[in-house]
Amino acid sequence: MSGASRTSEVLEITTTAGVVQARQQVRALAQQCRLSLVDQTKLITAASELARNTLVHGGGGTMTALLLEERGRRGVRLAFADRGPGIADVDLALTDGWTSGTGMGLGLSGSKRLVDDFVLDTTPGAGTTVTITKWGR
Amino acid sequence: MADKHVSERLIGLLSVRGEDLGAEWAERVTGSLGGRVARAEVERELREIYTALVAALADGSLDGHGEAFGEVRALLTELSRNRALQGFTPTETAVSVFALKQVLEPSLAGEDGDVEAYLEFAGLLDTLGLFTIEVYARTREELISAQAEQLLELSTPVVKLWDNVIGVPLVGTLDSARTMVVMEKMLQALIDTGSEQAIIDITGVPTVDTEVAQHLLKTVVAARLMGAECTISGIRPGIAQTIVALGIDFGDIVTKATLADALRHALRRTGNTVSRTAPQAGAR
Amino acid sequence: MSERVPILRIRQVLLVSIQTDLDDQAVLLLQDDLAQAVVDSGAHGVVIDITAVEIVDSFVGRMLATIASLSRLLDAGTVLVGMRPAVAITLVELGLSLGGVRTALTLDKGLRMLEDDHAERGHEGIAPDVAAGA
Numbered sequence: 228m229s230g231a232s233r234t235s236e237v238l239e240i241t242t243t244a245g246v247v248q249a250r251q252q253v254r255a256l257a258q259q260c261r262l263s264l265v266d267q268t269k270l271i272t273a274a275s276e277l278a279r280n281t282l283v284h285g286g287g288g289t290m291t292a293l294l295l296e297e298r299g300r301r302g303v304r305l306a307f308a309d310r311g312p313g314i315a316d317v318d319l320a321l322t323d324g325w326t327s328g329t330g331m332g333l334g335l336s337g338s339k340r341l342v343d344d345f346v347l348d349t350t351p352g353a354g355t356t357v358t359i360t361k362w363g364r
Numbered sequence: 365m366a367d368k369h370v371s372e373r374l375i376g377l378l379s380v381r382g383e384d385l386g387a388e389w390a391e392r393v394t395g396s397l398g399g400r401v402a403r404a405e406v407e408r409e410l411r412e413i414y415t416a417l418v419a420a421l422a423d424g425s426l427d428g429h430g431e432a433f434g435e436v437r438a439l440l441t442e443l444s445r446n447r448a449l450q451g452f453t454p455t456e457t458a459v460s461v462f463a464l465k466q467v468l469e470p471s472l473a474g475e476d477g478d479v480e481a482y483l484e485f486a487g488l489l490d491t492l493g494l495f496t497i498e499v500y501a502r503t504r505e506e507l508i509s510a511q512a513e514q515l516l517e518l519s520t521p522v523v524k525l526w527d528n529v530i531g532v533p534l535v536g537t538l539d540s541a542r543t544m545v546v547m548e549k550m551l552q553a554l555i556d557t558g559s560e561q562a563i564i565d566i567t568g569v570p571t572v573d574t575e576v577a578q579h580l581l582k583t584v585v586a587a588r589l590m591g592a593e594c595t596i597s598g599i600r601p602g603i604a605q606t607i608v609a610l611g612i613d614f615g616d617i618v619t620k621a622t623l624a625d626a627l628r629h630a631l632r633r634t635g636n637t638v639s640r641t642a643p644q645a646g647a648r
Numbered sequence: 649m650s651e652r653v654p655i656l657r658i659r660q661v662l663l664v665s666i667q668t669d670l671d672d673q674a675v676l677l678l679q680d681d682l683a684q685a686v687v688d689s690g691a692h693g694v695v696i697d698i699t700a701v702e703i704v705d706s707f708v709g710r711m712l713a714t715i716a717s718l719s720r721l722l723d724a725g726t727v728l729v730g731m732r733p734a735v736a737i738t739l740v741e742l743g744l745s746l747g748g749v750r751t752a753l754t755l756d757k758g759l760r761m762l763e764d765d766h767a768e769r770g771h772e773g774i775a776p777d778v779a780a781g782a
Contacts, residue, residue, distance in 0.1 A: 243671040250669060250703065265548055268703055268734035272742065275705040279672065299502065323743055334706060337742035364541075551733030558753060586736035591729065591751035591758075 240278050240307075241287040249278040249290050253305065256292055260301035262363050270303060270361045273338035277307045277357050280334050285309020285355055295360070302343075302362035310354040317347060370484045371421040377471060377481075378418055385467055386414060392463040397456055410460065413439050426484050428491030437495060444496040448503035457500045461493040520546045522553040529561040529630045530554065531623070535568030543579040550583065554592045561630035562587055565623045567598030577612045584617050593633060595619070597626035653678045655685045661762055662689060662724075663755075665697040675711045682715055686722045693762035694719050697755055699730030709744040716749045725765055726750065729758035 238249055253274040257267040274290070281288040288309030295302040314320045323336045335357075339345040344360035378385065390407045397406070416435040423432035440461070447457040465486055520542065525531040532550050550562055564580065566572070572580070580596060587594040597620040599607075607614065620626040631638055651674055656663040662685055664678065686694065696712065698704065704712075716726040728751045739746070752758035 243673050247669055247671045254702070263548075265544075265734045265737050268732075268738045269741065272703045272705050272738050275703060275707075276742075279705075279707060299506070337706060337744070340741050340743070341738065547737065548733060551736060554753060555733065558757075560753060560757070582737070582740045585745075586733070586740045589736040589739055589746065589751055590731045590733065591753045 235291050235293045238290045238292070239287075240281050240290055243282065245287075246275060246278040246282060250275050252290075252292060253303070256294060256303045257361070260294055260303055260363055262303070262361065266361060266363070269341040270305075270359075273341040273359055273361075274305055276334040276338040277305070277359070280357070281307045281309045285311030288354075295362075300363050302360055304358065304360045306356060306358040308354065308356040313351040313353055313355050314347075314349040315351050317349060321347070370481045371424055371426055373478055373481045374485055375418060375421050377468070377478075378414075378421070385464075386411060388467045389414075389464055392466065393460050396459045396463070397452070400450075400452070409439075409443055413443070413460075426488050428488050428495065433492075436492065440492060440496050441499050444499035445503045448500045449507070454497050454500050458493045458496050461489055461496055465489045520549055522549050524557065524559075525563065525627055526631060526634075526636070528557070528559045528634050529563070529627065530557055530559045531563045531565060531627075533565045533568065533623075536570075538566075538569055538572060538576045540575050540579060543576050543583075547579060547583040547586070550594075551586055551590065554587060554590060560592045561634055562592060562594045563623065563626045563630060564594065564596050565598045565626070566596065566603070567600070567623065569598075569603070570600075572603050572606060574610050574612065577607055577610065581612070581614065581617065593618070593630075595626045595629055597621070597623045652681065655681060657685075657689055657691065660691050660766075661693045661695055661759060662686065662691045663695050663697065665700070667700050669702070670708075672707055675708055679711050679715055679718075683718045683722075686719050686724050692724050692766050694724055694726045695755065695758045695762065696726065696728050697730050697758075698728060698735070699732075699755075701735065702732070704731075704735050704739055704744075706742065706744060709739065709742075709746055712749055713746055716746075720748075725762050727752050727758040727761050729753070729755050 236252065238252055239245060240249060250271050253271050254267065257270050262270065278290060281290070286309065288307065288311070291306040291308070293304040293306075295304055321336050321339065335347070338359065342359040342361045344358075346358045347355070348358070349355040386407070390403065390410050393410065394401070394403045394406045413436060416439055420432040420436055425432040427433070428437075443460060444457050468482070468485065520532070520534075523531050523533070530550070530553050532546055534546065546564075550564070553559070554562060564583070566580075584594040584596065595618045596614075599619055599621070618626075618629065620629060628638060651668070651670075653664060653666060653670070653674065656665075662682065664682065666678075670678070682694065685691070694715065696715070701708075712728060719726045726749060728746070728749050730753075731751060750761065752761050
């Protein structure tokens with residue numbers, strides 16, 4: 228009963244349209260598990276940042292979405308995976324204002340603040356996976 | 365294999381003594397509830413559970429968590445929820461299951477009794493009894509969190525102080541969750557009323573911690589992003605010291621000593637002027 | 649295939665109302681179109697209405713800040729109107745301040761804001777645009 232999860236959906240993110248699709252899919256899931264409006268907005272925004280990272284820095288990848296149910300509360304878990312160059316200095320990448328490209332340097336650090344759980348798994352040369360979770364209240 | 369035998373013997377016993385057992389069971393349960401649930405109601409509940417129990421045993425299983433006992437657990441869930449909502453104790457809830465053990469004891473544990481079957485059955489009833497307590501606890505938890513939410517709604521009013529000026533008087537200890545609710549309600553009220561000025565008055569708040577202070581700051585910044593101005597009033601000396609000691613920077617956020625000062629500031633910002641005239645005749 | 653956001657002109661003000669979930673290319677396209685429109689029209693203000701926008705991420709945030717800076721260089725003010733509370737809270741949490749972008753609760757208040765500071769800078773108020781026909 229605890230930790231039971233439903234079917235997962237996998238979305239390819241290879242174009243900017245993929246980023247829009249990711250937002251729309253996450254919105255549907257967030258509504259399904261009745262996140263508050265503010266929590267929905269935070270989750271969709273975080274997903275948008277991470278989907279764009281996957282596309283721009285990872286050269287494209289996937290978003291795997293999962294609805295969670297545990298101890299009577301529901302949540303959404305999203306995993307963004309790419310096979311790009313990876314991140315050499317994780318601490319630096321999670322610092323506000325640090326940017327490797329053209330962004331504002333808030334993608335990773337900012338989206339971490341928007342969710343309840345944030346796991347960054349990266350191997351230089353082999354790719355990056357960022358997994359985030361947001362729980363309903 | 366052994367399970368199969370035991371459950372068959374149990375079915376035999378439960379079926380043969382069905383009527384007697386049912387009556388005695390209902391008797392014990394009704395007694396322990398002090399007459400707060402009608403006998404007929406108890407009998408109906410127990411008869412359903414009894415039927416489901418026999419059906420589950422007929423499946424040859426003695427595992428209370430197993431699939432065969434799904435129906436039994438569903439009925440127990442309903443019973444436990446009702447007991448919890450009606451204010452009965454966990455004991456008064458679990459007794460519905462444990463009483464059956466006592467009822468069966470004489471016939472199973474006696475001289476020529478079936479000790480093996482009794483022990484197996486006692487184990488099964490323990491599992492089901494604990495299950496009722498779990499459901500009971502979960503129901504109470506849900507009740508508490510629902511009440512906490514209602515309290516949150518009640519304790520955070522947003523009031524209109526003047527045309528285009530709203531106020532949020534906060535009283536009592538602020539925690540992170542409550543501050544967040546206040547934040548959202550106030551920002552929505554800005555839109556609903558078209559107010560460009562908001563005042564958060566914390567005269568009634570004894571202390572703030574870092575997290576709450578940060579939330580207040582974020583509220584002010586969020587209001588600004590929406591095109592409104594937010595003033596914080598009624599900061600007690602103690603809280604001011606905390607804020608300084610914690611090293612939280614209130615930056616260019618407007619703070620006023622009293623709600624009156626904050627209102628005067630807000631009125632000036634909305635283009636109103638406040639002036640004093642001689643009291644009118646007849647006015648006290 | 650990115651869609652183009654229409655830029656409306658009301659007297660001396662350019663109005664952009666974002667109604668759909670824009671992809672990044674559409675956002676950049678809007679930034680370019682708007683800069684061009686400010687130059688072409690000689691407008692003294694830009695109002696961006698985001699009443700219908702459900703999320704603003706750092707990419708859109710950067711676009712908004714850039715438009716504000718660009719139009720300031722071109723002697724036009726920018727006002728962002730209609731931000732939803734959930735969007736504002738999320739932006740604060742994200743750490744985006746939208747430095748320099750002015751905001752107003754509603755379109756009406758935003759237009760008045762532009763009118764006021766145009767008058768302050770010594771120009772006449774919003775008058776029927778005689779020169780625009782050129």
